[in-house]
Amino acid sequence: MIPVCRLEDLPEGESVRVATTPPIAVFRTEDGELYAIDDTCTHQDASLSEGWLEGCLVECPLHAASFDLRTGEPTCLPARRPVRTHRVTVEDGVVHVHLGAEEGTAA
């Protein structure tokens, strides 16, 4: 379980990158939901935490591959492989990421 930041430091529509190995991107959607996925696009080296968040989808900033935050699955080319998802919890106002979650189990 990795502490990420205080919840109020992650406004809705924003994301934060956790410098784990491999790095993880944590998103707070406009609806206030929290999701965590592997940060590196499966297509080519680019950080998804710097991507474009729209609903539950994030678009890679380099080539516009898009991933569903809930499942990690790519929703369009050029990405073909999913990113891993990770569970997110908030404890005492601090956002935590739980590593090693399987696909489709992101909180």
Next chain:
Amino acid sequence: MRTVTIVGASLAGLYAARELRAQGFDGRLVIVGAEPHHPYDRPPLSKDFLLGRADENRLALADPEETAALDAEWLLGVRARGLDTRGRTVLLGDGRTVSTDGVVIATGAAARRLPGDSLAGVHTLRTLDDARALRADLTRGPRRVVVIGGGFIGAETASSCARLGHAVTVVEAAPLPLVPQFGARMAAVCAALHRRGGVELVTGTGVAALRGTATVTGVDLTDGRTLPADVVIVGIGAVPHTSWLTGSALALHDGVLCDDGCVTALPQVVAVGDVARAGGTRAEHWTSATEQPRVAVTNLLAGRTLTTARPVPYFWSDQYGCRIQFAGRYREGDTVHVTEGEIADDGAPGASGFLARYERDGRTVAVLGVDRPRAFLRARRALQRTEGRPDERRRVAPAVL
């Protein structure tokens, strides 16, 4: 339409194949490729592939599963040498012919050559085979490398060579590299990146000749100097692959002329990617090659131009540890403002990069970011809203009087 032939098996050709199947074409699909390889991604060739950080498997654009699902006949390692005047038969270099109802031209472009470039040690960098040969030459210990041309291929290759520990000089005929793309102010930033990366940049002089008998030994410049060299990389642009279409009914002028729906003078022939001059513009961008096939295929299957696309151009370049991203259309006379981050004292980007906006008549027409992916993406999106015509629109048929 029972048979569609895609001539060209690289990025644009593959995307056209995907679109054909996605848009319901269930007929015979033939894909002709001059190179013996299945579609691979070219941008990493000058970067991660040259640095040995990406192997050939990483370059594949489609996995075996997807390739099987496309259900195409792949004719690889054979060039097209002609298209009959009605566009119904593709003639191949080995004498075979392919009878077809529709044709997607996706033959790309070839690296421009220099006289005398058949000397050993002289390279272009366009194809996987080019990159393999260059990589082999660069792993034989420290070399004196001369890169001819300061464009994107030249800059990225110089950056990779410097990182591999070679002594690198870039020769650029213009006073600054990349001025047509970026304008003088941002071109100066790119020039400073070379210097910061320990690469010598020689500008304002052309190349008179390559020196050497069997193997290259140097580059004679038009200002009288000679640069000693063990390896020379010629990065002076690309020429669209249209010679095979000479004598066909298609209009050719630095590319295959087509409307902004990628349709040529023949409704059953469309063109996409580097070879296509769509709506008066030919773009050698990865993004164009992935965006054009959608409209091209829609129009091909419809038999007329139903949809058009004129997206805001976008490209990127990784060099000297910086990621440069550019969107929009720069024109001489645009004013440039750095709106985020800063340019460092040495003229190269500051530690946290920067964002620059190009303005014309009070509105933003282009944006350049260095290591500012998020701000850039936001600015690019805004640009697409203001500058990009709608992705798709119904074309109103002219009234017949």
